[in-house]
Amino acid sequence: MTTVSPTRINPNILLGCHPPTLKEHFQELERRGIALFQSDPAASSQSNGPITDKRRQAMLDIFRRIAKASFFGKGHLCKFLYQKHRQNCKPRTISNYCTSLMLFLMFVAALGKTKIEQLSRDDLEAFVEHEQDRGMQPKTLHLRLINIYAFLRYLVDQRLLPASLLLRKIRIKVPDALPRAMDPVDVKRLLAVIDNIRDRAMIVIMLRSGMRIGELLSLKMDDVRLAEKKILLWEGEKNQTGRTVCLSDDACRALGRWLYIRDPEKVNVFYARARNTMGYTTARKMMNTYLSKAGLAGKRYTLHSLRHTFATDLLNAGMRLECLQQLLGHSNLEMTLRYARLTDRTREKEYFKAMAIIEGDMTDGPDPLDCPLPKASEAPELLAAHDQKLS
Numbered sequence: 001m002t003t004v005s006p007t008r009i010n011p012n013i014l015l016g017c018h019p020p021t022l023k024e025h026f027q028e029l030e031r032r033g034i035a036l037f038q039s040d041p042a043a044s045s046q047s048n049g050p051i052t053d054k055r056r057q058a059m060l061d062i063f064r065r066i067a068k069a070s071f072f073g074k075g076h077l078c079k080f081l082y083q084k085h086r087q088n089c090k091p092r093t094i095s096n097y098c099t100s101l102m103l104f105l106m107f108v109a110a111l112g113k114t115k116i117e118q119l120s121r122d123d124l125e126a127f128v129e130h131e132q133d134r135g136m137q138p139k140t141l142h143l144r145l146i147n148i149y150a151f152l153r154y155l156v157d158q159r160l161l162p163a164s165l166l167l168r169k170i171r172i173k174v175p176d177a178l179p180r181a182m183d184p185v186d187v188k189r190l191l192a193v194i195d196n197i198r199d200r201a202m203i204v205i206m207l208r209s210g211m212r213i214g215e216l217l218s219l220k221m222d223d224v225r226l227a228e229k230k231i232l233l234w235e236g237e238k239n240q241t242g243r244t245v246c247l248s249d250d251a252c253r254a255l256g257r258w259l260y261i262r263d264p265e266k267v268n269v270f271y272a273r274a275r276n277t278m279g280y281t282t283a284r285k286m287m288n289t290y291l292s293k294a295g296l297a298g299k300r301y302t303l304h305s306l307r308h309t310f311a312t313d314l315l316n317a318g319m320r321l322e323c324l325q326q327l328l329g330h331s332n333l334e335m336t337l338r339y340a341r342l343t344d345r346t347r348e349k350e351y352f353k354a355m356a357i358i359e360g361d362m363t364d365g366p367d368p369l370d371c372p373l374p375k376a377s378e379a380p381e382l383l384a385a386h387d388q389k390l391s
Contacts, residue, residue, distance in 0.1 A: 058091035062098050071105040073116040080154045100147035117160055124148065128170055142172040179308040179338055186296055187309065193293040199286055201258040202270055203306065208251040210310040210328050213303045217278050219269045226252060226259070243329045311339045
């Protein structure tokens with residue numbers, strides 16, 4: 001009698017997480033992407049139904065962007081982006097990779113090259129000079145170079161390019177600017193013109209908790225612990241590290257007023273009119289509108305300035321850097337130390353003490369620099385003594 005082993009079923013199928021095997025999942029994505037590259041509508045329509053997963057849909061949107069452009073190496077770019085997808089990179093990160101690499105490959109194609117194996121260091125240097133001539137900011141160009149070098153590393157690993165291309169990398173010196181925190185007077189002027197309950201709750205929460213705008217817009221009702229005066233961020237926007245942020249009394253009051261009138265059927269805490277969510281563009285327009293009403297439009301404040309203001313205020317109040325690092329969600333202390341340059345009270349005290357000595361305004365003792373000149377009658381005696389020592 002022969003025994004038949006039962007078919008093993010992946011339990012994730014019942015949850016709708018992914019196909020029976022991850023291999024089929026990525027093969028399906030690749031088949032759709034290649035169909036777009038080949039401009040074959042029939043092949044693209046042979047799908048197993050609509051794609052509901054946001055990450056998969058984001059990948060297909062990236063494929064459509066690539067299909068509309070004209071450059072070589074689309075297949076290699078597609079596989080590189082799949083690699084980032086498998087590494088669990090966020091759709092926005094993959095989209096940034098795609099933008100940087102499309103610009104680079106289209107620029108190289110305009111130089112007359114037709115194969116990925118023809119890429120050289122001269123092409124990279126020419127691209128950097130071209131972007132600088134266009135007026136691109138150093139920080140943006142620095143990020144573009146990081147994305148391009150990641151792609152070149154992938155091509156080197158695939159033995160398509162020599163490893164020497166990664167030697168002596170091009171470096172862009174990025175200015176180490178101070179965080180742009182808001183002046184306390186400007187904060188009061190801004191809060192004074194906010195008359196919308198939802199908008200006031202958003203701005204006060206960012207000002208008192210240090211949350212990033214992306215974290216605030218993706219905040220769910222289940223993450224709010226208003227009675228405990230805290231918010232649970234299960235996954236940080238940048239480093240994907242969860243943390244807990246605290247809410248001050250005024251932030252709790254502003255949030256409580258909004259929760260009282262908001263639509264209880266919505267999942268997100270904050271949403272736009274006639275929508276279930278709110279986008280970055282809407283939030284930025286809202287902030288710019290209130291800045292204009294407060295007469296602060298020319299000071300270059302942004303939504304992220306509220307986070308900088310939060311960190312600066314806490315350091316001025318004496319909070320330790322280690323605690324502030326946890327509240328801000330920084331992966332290393334170096335990021336938090338940037339705010340210490342704005343609020344180093346010890347350095348300020350030493351500076352003013354030294355300036356008081358220089359200006360002769362010390363009141364707790366004689367000025368060591370204030371030495372009286374000798375009298376005119378004593379001058380010949382001093383000179384004679386000096387001559388005797390020399391002889």
